Amino acid sequence: MDAYLIPDAPSSMYYISNFITAEDEDFILRSIPPNRWVSLSRRRLQAVPSRLTANNTLLPSPLPAWLEKPVVERLKSLNGIFVGAPHGINHCLINEYLPGQGIMPHEDGGAYHPVVATVSLGGSIVLEVTQKRTADPETPGAVEDQSTRGEKKTWRILQEPRSLLVTCGSAYNDTLHGIAEVVEDVDLSEQTVANWSLLGDKDTIIAHGGRNERPTRTSLTLRDVKKVSGLGSKLFGKTKIGTGR
Ligand SMILES: O=C(O)CCC(=O)C(=O)O
Numbered sequence: 001m002d003a004y005l006i007p008d009a010p011s012s013m014y015y016i017s018n019f020i021t022a023e024d025e026d027f028i029l030r031s032i033p034p035n036r037w038v039s040l041s042r043r044r045l046q047a048v049p050s051r052l053t054a055n056n057t058l059l060p061s062p063l064p065a066w067l068e069k070p071v072v073e074r075l076k077s078l079n080g081i082f083v084g085a086p087h088g089i090n091h092c093l094i095n096e097y098l099p100g101q102g103i104m105p106h107e108d109g110g111a112y113h114p115v116v117a118t119v120s121l122g123g124s125i126v127l128e129v130t131q132k133r134t135a136d137p138e139t140p141g142a143v144e145d146q147s148t149r150g151e152k153k154t155w156r157i158l159q160e161p162r163s164l165l166v167t168c169g170s171a172y173n174d175t176l177h178g179i180a181e182v183v184e185d186v187d188l189s190e191q192t193v194a195n196w197s198l199l200g201d202k203d204t205i206i207a208h209g210g211r212n213e214r215p216t217r218t219s220l221t222l223r224d225v226k227k228v229s230g231l232g233s234k235l236f237g238k239t240k241i242g243t244g245r
């Protein structure tokens, strides 16, 4: 994985371009159930296998075959990523952004083991990563100096279709991430994009003068939900519903 480490980003973020093939991308986009979307004002999303309960618990259920193969299988073959995760990968949030849509800066929080694997489908988008606290000496580039004092450092990660982004460690715990609501990402270059050296297709961006017009982009964010309800309580829940008690 060392070859995929994003050099100037909080530790640790990894970027693998062309993680899946165009055929796999097509297959996944066609397999996402069309009737399970929840529409929000700025994007729509669905949770696989299901949404978490109010206290962030997952009712366990196998991931569908169209996610297992090739994505989950391939993630498991990447050395070490989910090694410390108690259940491996048990959950996936699917987000779809139309041109001009995005997601406010946020952190994914304590419901998950602190590793997230994001597979992008359909189009490129810039993820903006911002430091949450000031001066973390563990975070390269985030140490305050005279010129950045009082400002929060931002890293721009360009996520191309079919790519994988892995966020873990301090990058997971100490930063916020968001996607601007624009129809075009501009000023993309070696100087402004943290994962520039790892991109699969810089030439198209250069040919477009550092601009990326946003098509519809869908992301799979795969994680390990820490709290999984036991089989007993699941059956108990069903019994209760069945008997009306
Ligand atoms: O679409 C993305 O790349 C980010 C999605 C995200 O931040 C989330 O689902 O928590």
Ligand SMILES: [Fe+2]
Pocket: 106, 107, 108, 177
């Ligand atoms: Fe997130």
